[in-house]
Amino acid sequence: MIYLITPTHSRLEQKADLVRLSYTLLHVYNIHWIIIEDSDIKTPVVSNFLKTSGLNYTHRNVKTPPEVKLTDTDPNWLKPRGVLQRNAGLQWLRETALKKKLEPAVVYFADDDNTYSMQLFEEMRYTRKVSVWPVGLVGGLRYESPIVVRGTVTGWFTYWKPQRPFAMDMAGFAVNVRLLLQHPNAQFTNAVQRGYQESTLLSGLGVMLSDLEPKANGCSKILVWHTRTEKTKLKNEDKMKQKLGRGSDLNMEV
Amino acid sequence: MIYLITPTHSRLEQKADLVRLSYTLLHVYNIHWIIIEDSDIKTPVVSNFLKTSGLNYTHRNVKTPPEVKLTDTDPNWLKPRGVLQRNAGLQWLRETALKKKLEPAVVYFADDDNTYSMQLFEEMRYTRKVSVWPVGLVGGLRYESPIVVRGTVTGWFTYWKPQRPFAMDMAGFAVNVRLLLQHPNAQFTNAVQRGYQESTLLSGLGVMLSDLEPKANGCSKILVWHTRTEKTKLKNEDKMKQKLGRGSDLNMEV
């Protein structure tokens, strides 16, 4: 079984991003989607979307506290995103894995706006400890990648902070759920420097460079892209209100 | 049969956008994808992608001449995009429809970066002349939409140039292929004002407001979103070259 942990937050493009991501996931068998809203409530938009998605899912919510939350004017890299949400997903997964006899399972952290090839899921499905692969369109480069020498990861092709223990994006690895149970306290945290989320989790799981299993044909194929959806500028809503006395119908779910 | 006409152009995010769009289309039956590259050649990226896509397709190419082509520094609305490509798609479709006995068919202009709900295709499948529906995240509004009064389109909910005969986005309508054959010269053109592509085609097809068939529950549901994928900034490729003597491996297809 593949468990996907996806933090998601309200924004104009949220439903569009979730819809197209769900269409990718519908092509993958034995997958369970853990979706955690960055919100005080489970919103109707996400709840209704999930109900009709045709996917197996678990829906949770936890709000990022205001002191670490990105504001509309912050550059998006200023603060960590999705930390509490991914941890909530890990917690649910550990509890669930302990309750039932654990079948072989893998966990992957799938942001809601990335683009995933179907083939990526087949690569990660057979992960003994931690699988790794390149990620396209990230780090100010065409791609970032583990450097693989004779089947072993020896370092990181990345410009930004290559000295990090695991200098890769969240989209670049999957973990066998067994490791989560063997290291029950390993998780993400808002209390580390920028770029150290992945290293915090993997170090907490006792992973060493030599444990990493290079996938995607020895890290030579791009099967996931760190795409981002452009923020819509509602520059005419106000003008419309002035002209017509009303803007778009807020009962229309976008 | 639904024929989709999709212009596509080379860019860093092209393959990612095509991959996720193809996963949507794989959920739709009786669909034929006419994909026209804005290029002098059929590129290996698109050719290989299509070959393994599992979709029925026709692959063509025609380059936008430099005098009307957007440059990297132009704002994206400055010049029309995809005009020659959509016309090439129309031409192929007319020729093909004339060659074989025409089965009922509909044509839709599907840009490669939008987000489509599966349900949209079921709405357009039964189009007598021209179907219409709202489009999300467009025109500086949450959505633009035909205004429907007692089942008939009476005007356009749009801020920008509402006086256009058909004041809607390319993603907002589908046409019965019969109309293309009855009006063999109707097509798009680079020689009209901004925003008049849709009106040019539909006027050329002899369509009147009263011909429009409102879909998506009387134009009350958003089933397509005018999403745009953020342009990736390769700000570290040059720095990487200075540091390592080389940047990313250009043999890695992204």
Ligand SMILES: O=c1ccn([C@@H]2O[C@H](COP(=O)(O)OP(=O)(O)O)[C@@H](O)[C@H]2O)c(=O)[nH]1
């Ligand atoms: O305040 C926020 C911002 C983002 N996210 C989620 O965290 C993940 C990463 O965020 P984003 O895609 O914006 O980050 P980037 O593309 O910059 O890596 C995505 O699934 C978002 O929906 C969140 O839960 N709360």
Ligand SMILES: O=c1ccn([C@@H]2O[C@H](COP(=O)(O)OP(=O)(O)O)[C@@H](O)[C@H]2O)c(=O)[nH]1
């Ligand atoms: O020089 C170009 C720019 C765009 N396009 C295609 O034309 C369509 C509309 O372009 P875009 O999505 O950039 O327009 P917008 O999102 O601004 O409507 C898309 O399918 C693009 O791939 C093209 O063929 N040549």
Ligand SMILES: [Mn+2]
């Ligand atoms: Mn993202």
Ligand SMILES: [Mn+2]
């Ligand atoms: Mn577009």
